[in-house]
Amino acid sequence: MTDIDLRAAINAVSDVVQNRPQPLREFDQIYMKTGDMILQSEFVSRWAHGKRLAFVGDGDAISVCVAYLASRNILETSPTQITVFDFDERIVNAVKRFAAAEGVTNLDAVLYNVLDGVPDEIERFDCFYTNPPWGASNKGESVQLFTQRGFELLAYEGDGMIVIADDEDLDWPKQVLHATQRHALEAGFFVSRMSPQLHSYHLDDAPDLKSCNLVLSSLPQNGRPVKSVPRRGVDLEHFYGRDQIPRVRYVRDKGGPDGAGVQRGYEFDMLGEDE
Template sequence: MVNSVLRFGEKLAPDVHITAQLYNVADPLPEEHFGAYDGFHINPPWGASNAGQSVTAFLERGSQATHQKGLGIVVIADDPALPWTQEVLRDTQKRAIDLGYVVSEMLPQLHLYHLDDAPDLRSCSCLFRRVRPDLMETVSKRLSTDRLRNFYGNNNPLTYKYVREKPSLNVNREAEQRYSLEHYKEVPDA
């Protein structure tokens, strides 16, 4: 994805400086990125099996990366027929308020995904605007083992740190083994 962003940037906006780099949400946000950006846009794992912890982990990292007037967009499950989606949506909004944001706009049930395990699941876009810069976090810590346990679903923990693109002589053509997976090494909680 990082390389795609860089390639798109070179092709679509050659006069604009677009950067991207590998980062894993389970790791602390590097200090140089604290408050460095205008906004964030995330589409995290749904959080159905971890009470929304995977959603709030991405929200927290995005919040840490934005400045005092930061904006954020969270794409999140929103299906009134599935109570867990409403609980995760509520808890995400609560966490955003704790981080100094208000919900400035919500586009309910905007997207429909074609997932094998939830073919009719809908999601919304929730737009947040920071109004309390005094609530900005100043420290970023590694996610706890508990938060990683069901990160991608029930008994489906975060196991890969990075998906890396293998170099190719022809970047415009897909190779059979174009990606390698780098495992995430768990460190006991302190």
């Protein structure tokens, strides 16, 4: 980690956290602790410096931290463009609201659900970042789908960072890591770096569970045409946890008060019965 003004960084991340909507546990929205957010943001800013970076979901608001810390000259590195793709309109609006209020010009957000294919009109990115549902009940299928959308946003050529559970005393994180790495290899990517047991979370039922950074890089000349198709069906029946079948296309923002600890209202756009 490069030397930064720690007080300025903490205060800036506090601004981001103040703007962030409350997590919805039924969708595995579990937020990283603030100190780790600072370290993670600094690492991501260096890793993606000068590149177009896509976030496939971003409840933690690491995207906002990276862009904001750079705009305040707390970090010396930054992606040229950061775009968040998230199915929660509260998160999308929070990103847009913060970027507008703080004059952060390289930050944007798009309403998008990984269950749908990546739209053809989206321009290719250089790298992607995702902290998906960790797949304890689905053998990593949820991680693989978020990762697959990342590959498609790159057209299979570039780099990705996956934040995934990492615990020496539990079996399922090892199984998910194995499945994720196998999926990456099949897509023409290899593990170029791994930082184990790096992040802590506000997780009541497993307060000691940590996550790692799994960094992937594509093989040379790995780019290919993208055929992005929707995903539905029983193979995703434990997507958000045991027996938690995806039924929601979008979490819609109903507005309401903002601020730390204050829940913005929301409602669900459901998937069709035939989906």
